[in-house]
Each structure stands twice: as structure tokens, then as C-alpha cells.
Amino acid sequence: METTQITQHYSQQFNADLDQIRGQVVQMGELVATQLQRALDALQSGTPDQAQEVIAQDYQVNAYDVDIDEQCTRILALRHPTASDLRLVLAVIKTTADLERIGDEAKRIARMAARTTSQHSGPNLNNRIEHLGRQVATMLQRALQAFMHLDIEQAIAVAREDERIDREYEGLMRESMTYMMEDPRAIPKLMDIIWSARSLERIGDRCCNICEYILYFVKGKDVRHTSLEKIQQTFAG
């Protein structure tokens, strides 16, 4: 082969490798989304078996984490990517870390679900947790879509969504504390609700992180620690 052919072949292979890694991140994200959904279902329906399955499956999320990380390290060592290729690899490393931790939060919710099934006393805030959970699960799905299509507008929309999640979370906290003070016997159950809500709120934060990595990859700008208003100004037009 001539040099240009070799270079072209090399570059095609490299692009294929990068596409494959992005595909794996999306697969990992789908697994994490399923874990979250099943943990939330278990919390609602009170089926400890399903909760235990979520806990047992967490190792698969961890396996993706280690595997994708190794592939990224190999690419950095052998291919020496620069510019947007390098940014993609770094965005993948960070996204994977956040997905892994979303998986951990799903496992925490599942642990709560495995435990709370026997506690039927106290006020029923299940609908509220279900609503918050549905919003956060949608947010995760949309963050994954933004990652898959490298869609800046969707990424900004997801980050904006987090403000609503935070408000809903704060409301649920206040309500839970009021119920606690009214009926102290319900405290153990309410604490589980509080921990579940906290996990969901943190998942929302991590979805925002993923969206920031997408902006970093596509636009080459690190927007962490930047307000949403400033981000929108920067990327407007």
C-alpha cells in the first residue's frame, strides 16, 4: 500500500474504534437506565426479588466501566489522538465514570426497596417519589440521546431540566420533614423516601455532568462550574 492509503486505512480504523467506544458508552447507559427503572419499579411495587436483581446486576455496570476505561487508555497510548478525537476520549472517560455512579445510586435505591417492603405504616409519598423518579429516568434517557447524537441543544435542555428536579426534590424534603414531625413512628419509612429522593437528585446532577462533557466535546469548551445562562449565551447562534 502507498503511504496515503496506509494513512487513510489507519484513520478509518481509528474512526471505527471511536464509534465503537461511543456505542459501548450508549450500551452502558442503557443498562444503567434499566437498572434505575427496575429499582424504581421495585420501590413502587414492593417486590424485594426485583430489588435484589438490580443489586446483583451492578457488577455488569462496573465491568463496562473498567472495560471502556481500558479501551480509552489503549487509544491514548497507541493512537495519540489530538483535537476533537482527544476531547471525545476524555469525554468518554468522564461520562463512563458518571454512568457508573448513577448505577451506584440505582443500587442504593434498590437496597431501600429491598428493605422498605415490610414497612407499611406512615404517610404515602410513593406517588411523589414515582413522579420524581420518572422525571429523572427521562432526563437520563435524554442525556444518553444527546450523547449518541452529539446534540448540543438537547444537552442544554437536559441541563435546564435539572433546575425543576431540584425544586421538586426540595419540596419533597420539606414535606417529608413535616410528616416526620407529625408522626414520628413513620420516621424510618420517611428516611428511606428521603434517601431515595436524594439519590434521584444526585442522578439529575450526574446527567448534567454528562451534558457538560458533550458540550466540551462538540464545542471544545469546558463549561463545568459555569451558569446555565452563561452556557446558553456562549452557544447561542
Next chain:
Amino acid sequence: METTQITQHYSQQFNADLDQIRGQVVQMGELVATQLQRALDALQSGTPDQAQEVIAQDYQVNAYDVDIDEQCTRILALRHPTASDLRLVLAVIKTTADLERIGDEAKRIARMAARTTSQHSGPNLNNRIEHLGRQVATMLQRALQAFMHLDIEQAIAVAREDERIDREYEGLMRESMTYMMEDPRAIPKLMDIIWSARSLERIGDRCCNICEYILYFVKGKDVRHTSLEKIQQTFAG
């Protein structure tokens, strides 16, 4: 200059760059440790001014985060590090991310401290939080030392320490819930104690992460998602 001289000069410069970055990570770590200590002091002494200062200083932690990250990206793009140099850069990127989030937890504790000063009712668990806080602050200092000296034994010792932190945290949770059920008026204050304890417990987890990155850098083995027993077996002798 002859080629070997140029190579040598290049390599010396590269090593100097890597040393400088490691130095900056340690500086960032010291800033984060100071933030944590001051947040804990504010929680104990009830001085909202000090708490506000911690909140106001968080931007400095974030500035380190972005700056070190940019330097790492530049090194990856221009120097194409391989083997242990590459592992060091990746370990720095991940350590910085965890330090930044330890800074966030310190800010959360400071927010609690800024709020709780006016609430004097309820059981006094301050000593318990102070004890847990002291342990976690020491853990952070030791994790930073392990990072500075690339000390595997210290890294494993710090990771082992986390088990004790978790037990102390669990005990504090149980005790807080008992107090809540006994005296519902103390719930708001106790919730602040619970959130502070939770932040401290998460800081302990992040110190463990940093120690895992040290093992990864020094030994070239990714030990995340591996039990402590297995880690010790792997690195024994």
C-alpha cells in the same frame, strides 16, 4: 544540539511538567482539606461568617479543577505519554475530579453550618460529628500524602480506614433516628447532622477512590470494584 541531547532535554522538560502537575494536585488537595476543616470548625463553633467564607472560596477549588484538567489535556495532545506517564496523567484527571467533589461536600457542610447556628434545641450530637469529621479530615490528609509520595502501603491503609468510617457513620445514623423519634421538635437540627454525616461518609469514599488511582498509577492495575482483601493479596510482597 545533537539529537540525543534534544531528546534528553525534551524528556527532562516532560518530567518537570509532570512533577509540576502533581505538585498542583497536592496544592488543590491542601486547599480542599482546609475548606473541609473550616466547614467542620464552623459547624462546631456556630460562626456563620466562617461558613460563608468556605462557600465563597469554593470557586478556587473549581479553578484548580479546570486548570489542572487543561494542563493534562495539553500534555496528552502534545506529548503523547505512554505507560506510566500516561497512567499518571489519567490518575491526575480522576484525582482532581474527586477533590473537586470533596470540595462540594465541604461546601454542603458549610451551608448547613451557616443555617444551623440559630437552632439550639435538640440532642447534642456535635461531639459525634466532630469525631467523624476529624477522622475523615485525617483520611484526606493521608490520601494526599500517599498521592504525593506514591506510597502504596499508605494508600491501602487509607482505603482500609474507610470501613471504620462507614461503621461510625451507620452508628450515628441509627442514633439520630432514635433521637428523632423521641423528640420530633429536634428533627430539623438532626436532619442537618444526618446530611453532614452523609457528606463526611462520601468524602471517605472519595479518599478511597484517590487511593485506588494511586495503586493504578504505581502498579498499572485498575483496582476499582475490587475488594480490599483482593487488593491486599494482589499487592502483597
